Amino acid sequence: MNRALNLPFLVILMGIGALAMFLPFIHAFIVRDWLTARSFFYSGMVFSFLTTLIGFATYNTRDRNIARSHLLALPVTFVALPLMLAVPFQEAVRNTTFLNAYFEMVSSLTTTGATLFDNPERLAPSVHLWRVLVGWLGGLFIWVTAIAILSPMNLGGFEVISPERAGRGARPVEDSVRRTDPRERLMRFGLQLAPIYTGLTSILWLMLILSGEDPFVAVCHAMSTLATSGISPVGGLDGSNAFMSGELFIFAFFIFAVTRQSFNPDLGSKVWWRPGQDAEVTMAVICVIVVPLFLFLRHWLGAYDVDDQQNLGRAFASLWGSVFSVLSFLTTTGFISSDWAQAREWSGLQTPGLILLGLALTGGGVATTAGGVKLLRVYALYKHGVREMEKLVHPHSVGGSGAYARHIRRQGAAVAWVFFMLFALNIAVVMSALSLTGLTFEEVTILSVSALSTTGPLAQVAGEVPISYSELGAAGKLILSAAMVLGRLETLAIIALFNPEFWRH
Template sequence: MHRILNIPLMVILMGVGATAMLVPAFYGLAVNDHLSARAFGYSAFLFYFIVLMVGLATYNNKNRNVARSHLLALPLAYAGLPLMLAVPFNEAVRDTTFVNAYLEMVSSLTTTGATSFDDPARLRDSVHLWRALVGWMGGFFVWVTALAILAPKNLGGFEVISSATIGRGARKIEEHVRNTDPRALLLRYSQQLLPIYTGLTGALWLALILSGESAFVAACHAMSTLATSGISPIGGLENSTTGFPAELLIFIFFIFALTRQTFTPDTTKQGLRRLRNDPEFMLAGLIVLCVPAFLFFRHWLGAYDVDEQQNLSAALHAAWGSVFSVMSFLSTTGFSSADWELARNWSGLQTPGLVLVGLALVGGGVATTAGGVKLLRVYALYKHGLREMDKLVHPSSVGGAGALARHIRGQGAYVAWVFFMLFALSIALVMTALALTGLSFETATILTISALSTTGPLTQVASADPISFAALPEAAKLILSAAMVLGRLETLAIIALLNPEFWRQ
């Protein structure tokens, strides 16, 4: 098994992608979708041959800095691997362009979940399965690389709780991680996390089937929930026939996108005690309680006076629609509740979708499949703000709560603010590029935030009218593809790769 790691990471990922093509190929044969079965089957064997040739040519190719090569492989994987994954998609969907297929695969692999096909019936079930499967694999890739590549380099949100230089080392309590070969870390975390990731997906799949969902739709929704891709073969949960039971099950599994303490092997043994003390989990809980309460109570008195009996039932549905949708967009999944439309009307806000835009910007936990700015960075700025207000009243006071808390309030808040500024700059640059393609200000804003926060379904709920990716010019689609990769990797990782000192190590 260790000999496989002598092959470059990009080649290994290509092999995994080629193997995954067999899943929709066999499914196509099972449901008599021979066109899709041939497209995925032939593509799998073609890329198997390419991977074999490239693997033999690069086997045991010595690299002076393996950690650097693995970090460099991340943007190459997110931007280059979809070129391969789009080939069977383009062959199975004959009435589309390769640019659309590429956008679809970048969106799936980065767990964004945006699609150019507004009508789900236009795609066969085998193609829907391929989209959900690529998104699921992209979510697992995020789990593994966050712990094996980004954490040792003090990136991906770990810089908030670390005193080491960004891009050059892990926390002091994890010196063994920094000195370990990244290839060994990739293998170890893959072996540890794959059973957890697969088991959670299987458990949600079975639970959705028991709730009354069909096996195929349940599988796609289960994979999309764990990967926070929001990909649905029926156009979203609002088109599901199961209603509240399925939404409740999916709501429970959103917790794995809010904090890594729920699945990381070295923390699961400590159980609920570690989760109860986790700042990301507590902050997420506060948001999920406060935002729906604001949407719910804003027009409660007015609605209650109209018709008490009818509005009591409507109030419960509106409350659930708000709670589910807030949790979904905070985790950057993007599933909307079937009761979200009722919640929109109940809130009385002209543009309640903007609330979901703000939630997607905040995002989920560090080292999870969620995108956005991340809860830990928001928490660091919040603690810094509290400390600054305390110093206004007591200028000579000394902050307590331990060394880690002091670091988060100080250096952690500083790097979090730097990331906020870089994220805002990224939004401005992408919006400018989209505006040059002819898009309006509102459309460019929503598309940019959707791509950078990896929340594709945001385009359907953020504005009064849904935004169609199919109507965008090809230049805009390519810009959004690059923005999705940037949002998935985060700006600090890109800057670390551009740092000359990083290449001198």
């Protein structure tokens, strides 16, 4: 294991990707899909050999600033690694272009879950497994790098709670980075988090099987839930056999995309499940209560006098469909409850999916697989706003709650507002680029938010009619691919790469 520290980060990821190709090969071999099996076997062999050669050539190569090289590896990974991962996909599908395969792999690796294949039956089960597996590995990659790389650099949401300037940890003069080699942190956190990530996926898989789900579909949905990719081999939960019990199990595992404290081994003494102890959990609970009640009560006043028995059944289905879908899109997973259609009809709104668009923008927890602005940043802005209103009433009052709360309300809120403005600017830029491809305003809005928040299924529910990614031209696919990478990395991490101090040492 220690010898792996002498290899460049990207080479290690290439090796993991090459070895992962043998899992769809084994599955295709078992189900006797020989064409798909050959595609993944040959690709795995070729890229394993190529990775070995590159590993020998770059072994023991050291950069003067290892932290900088690892931060640089993040955008390179999301842009370049899908080029390798797309090869077996295109070979197995055969009747698609390499650009389409590249789009699928970028979407999977960034845990976006957008797909060009509207009909799931067009892809072989082993190809679906490859999409899900790439998304699952992408989720684990985000878990590890967020804690091992972005956290010491005060990026990825950690800048809200850190007293240091965002990106300053990337300077080698900083004690936290100087004392610890980022490669050692990657190895240590990878070994700690991988068993947790795998174990949680296995537990959810078993629960879904006990709910009556097909084992293959169950493992795909379990992996997609933990990775918040929303990828499904049957087109979503509507094609599932687990029904409401399966949705209940998936709903419970959304907590791992709400707060990092549900899986982070470095927790200290803080207890996240107590009311008010974790800001991200508190914000998520508020959203899950307020939004479904709004959708539910809006129609209840006009429907209570109809057939009571039928009305109560429809009311319960509507309420559950709203609760599940709200948390699903808040975590940027994008699974839609089988009762969401009932919830749409019950709400009486023409496009209640726009509410899900706002939830996806909000996003999940810091250092989780969720995308979006993140709940911690929203909480910092909320606390700042509350404090400003208190000062309007009592101008000479002094805010309490300790130094941590004061930092969140001041510096934390300031940097959260900067990120929010950058995120809004990204949306404007992506929308402008997509509008040049001939799409309507509604389409470019939904597609831009879905890509930057890494919530691909938004295109199916946010508008009055579903938007098909397959109808995009080559320019639109490339723009959305870049937007997905930008949304996954976050703008502050990209800006840190252009900081002169970042390159000075």
